[in-house]
Amino acid sequence: MKAAALNEDHTYHKAKIWQIGFFTLNNTATNLYMFILAFVTYYATGIVGLTVVAVSTILTLMRVFDGITDPIIGFIIDKTESKFGKFRPMMVIGNIILAGSILIMYNVTHLLPESLQLVFFILVYAIYVVGYTMQTACTKAAQTVLTNDPKQRPLFAVFDGVNNTILFTGGQVFIASYLVIKHGGFTMALFHELNTYAILAGFIFTVLAVIGIASKDQKEFYGLADLTVQTKFRDYWPILKGNRPLQMLIIAASSDKLTLSVLRHAVVVVMLFGILLGDYSLSGTISMIIIVPTLLITFAGVWYARKTDLKKAFVISTWIGLLAFGMLVAFLFTIDPTTISLSDMGLATIGFIVLYTLGMGFGALPSALVNPMIADISDYETFKSGRYVPGMIGTLFSFVDKLISSLAPALVGFAVALIGYKETFPEIGDTLTTSLYGMTIFLAFGIPVLGWIASLIAMKFYHLDSKKMAEIQTSIAEAKEKAEEKRMSEPSAELVGESEDMLNTILNPK
Template sequence: MSRPRIEGEFSREQYHTAKLWQIAAFALNNTATNIFLFGMGFVTYYTTGVAGLTVMAVSTILALMRVFDSVTDPLIGFIIDKTETKFGKFRPIMVFGNVILILTFLLMFNVIHLFPESLHFIVFVILQFFYIIGYTMQTTVTRAAQTVLTNHPRQRPLFSIFDAIFNLSLFTFGQLYASQYMIGKYGDFTEAYFTELSFTFAAISLLFTVLAVIAIWGKDRKEFYGIEDVNVKTRFRDYWPVLKRNRALQMLVLSAATDKFASMFMNQQVVQVMFFGILIGNFALSGQFGLIILIPSLIVVFYGVRYAQNLGLRRALILFSYIGAISFTILFVLMLVYDTERFALGNWGVLSILFLVLFSLGRAVSMLTPSIVIPMIADVSDYETYESGRYIPGMIAALFSFVDKLVSSTAPFVVGALVALIGFGDEFPTVTDELTTGLLWVGLMTALGFPILGWIISIIAMRFYPLTKEKMAEIQLELNNTKNFILDARDRKMAEESGASMDGETSENDRNDRE
């Protein structure tokens, strides 16, 4: 008995694919969480300026909560691998995670200052605790569900292009909205500023999550869960052996964690204030500049994904890490040598043009490389299935997130510690502060220096990453053959049972006729 092919489902061909709109809309799940990540860059100004907490207290809590965030990943990954409902494996986790995020985000920016001053710190910690749980639920699905979305080597990189476009647009228009429209409307980081910002971000995130759920609806089914009919049992103690054995996971984690560490600095509002507001002397430029470089950045993203489609994700990540590191290194040296205000785009000259080109390249790469990493997690999950026979996307995504967040958790603390060392222990630097030698070095290190370091480590890690384009083709062929073997065995069993049933009915009919 043959198994009919159903359009859009797994067939006996080597790859299963998704429609373009499904890949695009599911990428919005990552954007839905990045909206909150971007918004949390303002929580330092709310908690210190409105709620009255100190810089080091807020920085320390954010760093510790980021560590707690990494600890929740194994739990959520374990839950994903165990989940199998009529609504699928991934959709329920996405929805619950987004609801928790919205509630805690709104409370964090609107109610802390209403409590007695002695409770501000405690309420902030409690809200951060639940915020982290929701954040982990939704972000882990983004990585784990890549395996069911598509396994085609030319389709998986397409997630990167949509993810990069959405996130580049988010951070561009988000920064423009926060630094120009909102500051123009409210004049400073006031209570009303945070109320409007938090409700706007929450509404957009909800819309994006709904679209992502619709996109994965037709793919979140058992026939796409790795090697079908294999009952995988996972335990918490399995996490360490998987990480210890899987070289591809180790190298990808190291590469992505350092990239995230770098991008965390670039997206901190404190860093934006120091770099654009104080060094260059025009904070509004942080939003305007993103708009100016949007098209050039999209060109870099398109070229990067096309390169990944043709030569593989690994080679694309190495190439663009080189581009980012070189461009920011040149810019770092130039801004040490020349007056930083000469790089402002209003003062057109050689330096401002160089700033436009070099910062555009680095910023585009900072958006592209994390987007390339996400479909690579699906490759690592398939590699684990290929090596061990177990389909554990939740565990792979959780291990990735665990180390990734553990490393990147230090970024808010490092920024807080650095600005405290140069005299900003009670409040973060604002656009009204004068440029000092300390602010120059801290601004350059956080905006340019740490990204350079992250890209260098990423390049080294990728040299030891085993999943080349050719290796992934071999893996998908082997997985497909294994799945076909299981399906053929099941079809034979069904045919035998059907034949036995028909023989039984015939014998019963003959016996009745004789009687």
């Protein structure tokens, strides 16, 4: 069969648009929990009474533990075959664990004796991590069964980008402009209300995601199906060692994740808007302003990815984000940041909003492109070795990614401790000192610039472009077709067994 005909008729299995949109909500559900846990530092230090360094260290260690659990969960996913598929059971169980651990953490920890609080907090957080890993691993691994059409895979980034924009910007507006004002700061009442909304929304998102993947979570979409190579846990290292695209995407994406984790850290947002700019509610207002431009940037980026390939869209968007934040750093050192105000739409305000929008919009786009790129890498591994191990690929990625991005809470904690905040984190309205001024700009914009430079260097060695992916999908489709022809031409084991029994009866009558 000619390659062109093969591409048209057999290579690609497609999903309905609503299936892609629904399944994307699985990532939104876990991002929702990640978002509300960004404020756990204020619960742990302000209500429970743990120290800044202790909380920062715990969060870093839990992020490392999160990475360690990834390969285990990925291996389980790859070995799972049930009437509910590979992925749906993990998604549901993971979400239940997330909801339960959040309820226990915020309702019990501060009521315990002081000697037990630290240990209990760590234990419940570790349980939360297991649930988070179970659900997030499915987002990456199930991309391979959702669709392998290069024109469809980038669409995941559209839905994911829209959902994340609404979640992170809308969520910041909701907290800064409503909950903080309503409850007078980060109080228990605020956490109770916030967590209730998150648990209900996360459950709804998970149910819709299960519906979206249901018809695709079937054996016929699992790699080479009948030709799947058996893989053992010890194969993790050879796969990571021999898969260059996986190595490069891990470096690029984990650098991006670290930058965004630092930039979106609740303490950094307080430092930037609540202290440097002098108006914490501005964080919510500006987040609302940049929603539409960010969505337009996402649509444009995905359109470009579908016209060219995911790699080119990743690289160009990273470059634009890098240049925008580099200019923003220089800009903030030449103006008085307190003049940035929506009541005074002067050069300072306009310049900040434009550069901040470009940096946030284009800087976040690569993270939305990562999940379909992981699916490409999983297909590359199937093409190269015959193994269908999307769980292993996705969680190998997550393992190293989380080890690197786990530096975010520790980096923020030790950075503010370096300038004098050893017992509490910077609070809204604190005096803006020279050291706080410099550290705020470094954490909010300097770290992203450095991370994006590392990302661009890694992508120079990532070779899965549109031409290579067409070759990969054609090869996989041919292998599947040959396997099916072989299966149809050979008698089944059952028939062979019956024939042998009949022959033995004839030749050896009793």
